[in-house]
Amino acid sequence: MKFGIVVFPGTWSDRDCGLVVEQLEGAEVEYLWHKDADLRGVDCVILPGGFSYGDYLRTGAIARFSPVMESVGEFAARGGLVWGICNGFQILCESGLLPGALIRNAGMEFRCEWVHLVCERADLPFTHYLQEHQVIRVPISHGEGNFFADPATLSRLEQRGQVVFRYSDERGYVLLDANPNGSAHNIAGIVNERGNVLGMMPHPERCADPQLGGSDGLLLFQSAVAAAVEALAS
Amino acid sequence: MIAKVVVMPKAVVNDPQGVTVKQGLRSLGFDEVDEVRVGKYIEIRLDTDSEAEAVEHVEQMCRKLLANHVIEDFRYTIDARGNTRGRQASPTDPLPQSGAGTAVRDSLGAGDPPLSNDVSPGNRAGSGSR
Structure with missing residues (x-):
């Protein structure tokens, strides 16, 4: 299976994601330039972290209009796997592929x-x-990861089980103290209703190797590979 | 023609920037500062003679790109006086809804009387307190 990693001007986590993918059994990397509308037959699109277009106006606001994003939208509509990490999550919200928005961290840090x-x-x-x-x-690693949605949207997300990750303590208790940025309901990652578009602020690609302090992130990449391989076989 | 767009965080959205600026102002001794909200002011020079078209397009610009409806509100005025390069283009009141009775000092508009409340004739919103 093939991961397509989108590269915008200002993207910085593309190679980190690529390095992880290269080490996965049965996975290849294809870097997709933002001006290129051709997704080259990839099975999972990653929108990596960084500061696409300098975060001008709002994070993800300009990236959303690049040619590649139109194709990503069509790919998602066909059920293709789309995974936005950090700035990628912000872009998915700006594109309307996920609800809500990511605003300045509470505390400004x-x-x-x-x-x-x-x-x-x-x-x-x-x-x-x-x-x-x-x-x-x-x-x-973000300044704008404070998830916001109006109360109706939040309650829809909760009712439909679209919250995938919440900031918690090490035992899994979702506490205010464990919330690093003020996100509503401690939300760190959400998925669309169909379950094929995931957005998350934390960086799994930076913890996919024990030498980098942890390898929990690898589980997410391995999941995506297995899911894509299964989809290809069916 | 020039469009003056103000984008503000919605009242229901926490504005950590505003809170921080408020703390800064208070620490300077401005104890009366009750609330601060920080938004954006955007000027767009338009090469068109049609005010109706300008309004329609600026509305679309705001909806499609300049503001994110989830977290922000926008408002704008179209200034038909047109050529607003340089000094002549001094950013007039970026808060047109504050009403004509509000005197707004414009640090760039040195040539104008500082606190006049005249309604700018070319200002579509008719509330160009400057």
Whole structure:
């Protein structure tokens, strides 16, 4: 299977994602330039972290209009796997592929640290290697990761089980103290209703190697590979 | 023609920038500062003679790109006086809804009387307090 990693001007986590993918059995990397509308037959699109277009106007606001994003939207509509990490999550919200928005962290700080996440959906293509309520340790690195949605949208997300990851303590308790950025309901990652578009602020690609302090992120990549391989076989 | 767009965080959205600026102002001794909200002011020069077209297009610009409806509101005025390069283009009141009775001092408009409340004739919103 093939991961397509989108590269915008200002993207910085593309090679980190690529390095992880290169080490996965049965996975290849294709870098997709933002001006290129051709997704080249990839099975899973990753929108990586960074500062696409300098984060001008709002994070993800300009990236959303690039040629590649139109194709990503069509790909998602056909059920293709789309995975937005950090800036990628912001772009997915700006594109309307996911609800809500990511605003300035409460406290105004850029937060770069390890956090714990509790997984609430272990049945998704991206998470089926995890157990439900499993706690993983993943780094965050963002200034605008404060998830906001109006009350009606939040309650829809909760009712439909679209919250995939929440900031928690190491035991998996979702506490205010464990919330690094002020996100509503401690939300760190959500999925669309269909379950094929995931957006998350934390960086699994930065913890996919024990030498980098942790390898919990690898589980997400392995899940996506297995899901894509299965989809190809069926 | 020039469009003056103001984009503000919605009232229901926390504005950590505003809170921080408020703290800054208070620490400077401005104890009366009750609330601060920080938004964006955008000027767009338009090469068109049609005010109706300008309004329609600026509305679309706001909806499609300049503001994110999930978290922001926008408002704008179209200034038909047109050529607003340089000094002549001094950013007039970026808060047109504040009403004509509000005196807004414009640090760039040195040539104008500083606190006049005249309604700018070319200002479509008719509330160009400057």
